[in-house]
Amino acid sequence: MGDHPQAATFDASGSGNGSEQVLGALVGDVVGSTYEFSNVKTQDFPLFPAGSCFTDDSVMTLAVAQALMDALHHRQPISTALVARMQELGNRHPGAGYGGRFSAWLGAAIPEPYESWGNGSAMRVSPVGWATNSLEAAELLAAETAKVTHNHEEGIRGAQAVAGCIVLARQGASNDQIRTYMHGRMGYDLDFTLDQIRPTYTFDVSCQGSVPQAVVAFLEGAHFEDVVRKAVSIGGDSDTIAAIAASIAHARFGVPELLARSVRAFLSPDLLAVNDGFCAAFHVD
Numbered sequence: 001m002g003d004h005p006q007a008a009t010f011d012a013s014g015s016g017n018g019s020e021q022v023l024g025a026l027v028g029d030v031v032g033s034t035y036e037f038s039n040v041k042t043q044d045f046p047l048f049p050a051g052s053c054f055t056d057d058s059v060m061t062l063a064v065a066q067a068l069m070d071a072l073h074h075r076q077p078i079s080t081a082l083v084a085r086m087q088e089l090g091n092r093h094p095g096a097g098y099g100g101r102f103s104a105w106l107g108a109a110i111p112e113p114y115e116s117w118g119n120g121s122a123m124r125v126s127p128v129g130w131a132t133n134s135l136e137a138a139e140l141l142a143a144e145t146a147k148v149t150h151n152h153e154e155g156i157r158g159a160q161a162v163a164g165c166i167v168l169a170r171q172g173a174s175n176d177q178i179r180t181y182m183h184g185r186m187g188y189d190l191d192f193t194l195d196q197i198r199p200t201y202t203f204d205v206s207c208q209g210s211v212p213q214a215v216v217a218f219l220e221g222a223h224f225e226d227v228v229r230k231a232v233s234i235g236g237d238s239d240t241i242a243a244i245a246a247s248i249a250h251a252r253f254g255v256p257e258l259l260a261r262s263v264r265a266f267l268s269p270d271l272l273a274v275n276d277g278f279c280a281a282f283h284v285d
Contacts, residue, residue, distance in 0.1 A: 021279045022260045022267075023065070024224070024250025025126045028242030029057035030263050032232050039235035041198055047228075047262075054266050056096040057243040060124035062271050063089040064145050065278040068131045072281065078141070082148050083111055092270065099205075105149055113147055117154035119210045121146035123240045125159040126247035129166025130282045135181075138163040150207075158207025161186040162244055165215060169251035175219045188212045194220055194234055201234045210237055214244035221245075224253040254285060 034051045066089070067081035090098065090106040098106065102120060105111045125142050132138040142163035146156045161182060168178050182188045190212055197213065204210055214231055221227030224246070231245035232238045264272060278284065 020257050020260050020264070021284060022255060022263050022275055023061060023126060023130075023247065023278070023284065024255050025061045025123065025243040025247035026054065026058045026267070026275065027224075027250075027255060027259050027263050028228055028231065028244070028246030029055055029061075029123075029239050030266050031228050031246075032239030032242035035232050035235075035238040036240075039203075039238060041233060041235055043226075043229040043233045045229070045232065047225075047259075048266075052266065054096070054268075054271065055239050056090075056098045056102075056120075057123045057240055058267070058271065059089050059093050059096045060086060060120065061126055061243070061247075062274040062278075064124050065127040066274045067145075068127050069274075069277060069281055072131075078144050079148060082145060086148070087111065089270075089274075093268070102149065111148070113149050113151035115152045116150040117152040117158075117207055118150065118205050119158060119207050119237065119240050119244070121150035121155040122158035122162045122207050122211050122214075123243045125163050126166060126244075126250075127278060127282075128159075128163040129170070129247070129251060130278075130284050132163070132167060133170075135164050135167055135185075138167045154207045157186060158211045161188060161211055161215070162247065165218070165248045166251045169218075169248050178215070178219065182212070182215055188215070190216055190219070192216065194230055198234050201236055203236050205237050205240070210241050211244060214241045215248065217241065217245040218248040218252075221249060224249045224256055225259065227253075 031047050033053050033055050034049050063086040067085040070076045070081040071078045101114050125145050128141045139160040142159040143156050146159040217231035218227050221230050227249035228242050228246050231242040
């Protein structure tokens with residue numbers, strides 16, 4: 001993809017009101033925030049205990065959202081917009097829990113990608129799934145959002161898979177169709193259940209060690225909250241796994257108003273403004 005993908009990929013035909021809406025990834029992030037380093041292996045846990053907060057997952061998801069709006073409205077090259085907005089929001093929220101290499105990237109005068117295969121590319125990509133309406137467009141744009149930092153093939157593949165699942169879920173794809181996409185097109189093995197992996201699953205920040213697990217949590221979930229609880233229940237990198245799973249669940253189930261309202265209360269005004277602007281621009285319901 002070139003530096004100006006927006007003409008071929010974006011669809012801002014709607015006018016969502018965003019009044020009580022949040023991107024699903026933000027809900028998963030806040031719910032999982034207290035369980036990342038204090039894992040639970042059950043679905044029976046408080047959704048918003050003391051200490052709940054937004055983390056780097058939410059900040060970078062909204063940085064991608066703002067970059068997509070910049071590219072759409074100002075015809076700004078997407079790669080330029082991504083770097084500018086990620087650094088801007090990241091440095092505005094320095095305590096959000098960034099990894100070491102990403103923190104260095106945020107402070108770099110000329111930030112360069114660093115061959116990361118981590119799940120950061122997958123946890124921030126969900127706005128792409130709402131800004132595009134085809135798998136091909138989603139995969140191309142997801143690769144662009146990944147490559148500014150995560151230019152390893154696994155970092156790119158993780159972002160593409162999540163964006164693709166969101167597009168499919170928006171289009172009403174069945175679980176079988178999403179499994180076929182993940183296995184046949186993305187090359188991920190989803191031949192496991194959460195019950196099978198829960199006893200032994202541990203912290204894994206790689207795309208290949210967390211994206212399939214998040215997608216299976218979505219596939220096993222009966223509704224949005226159920227997906228989030230299932231994602232957190234396996235342990236590991238709980239906020240990121242829940243953010244990824246919830247971002248796909250949003251496309252199928254929507255975000256319950258009570259959860260959306262609860263998460264909005266955790267967000268700072270600048271993050272809320274980006275969320276609401278994106279929801280309006282891309283008709284996120």
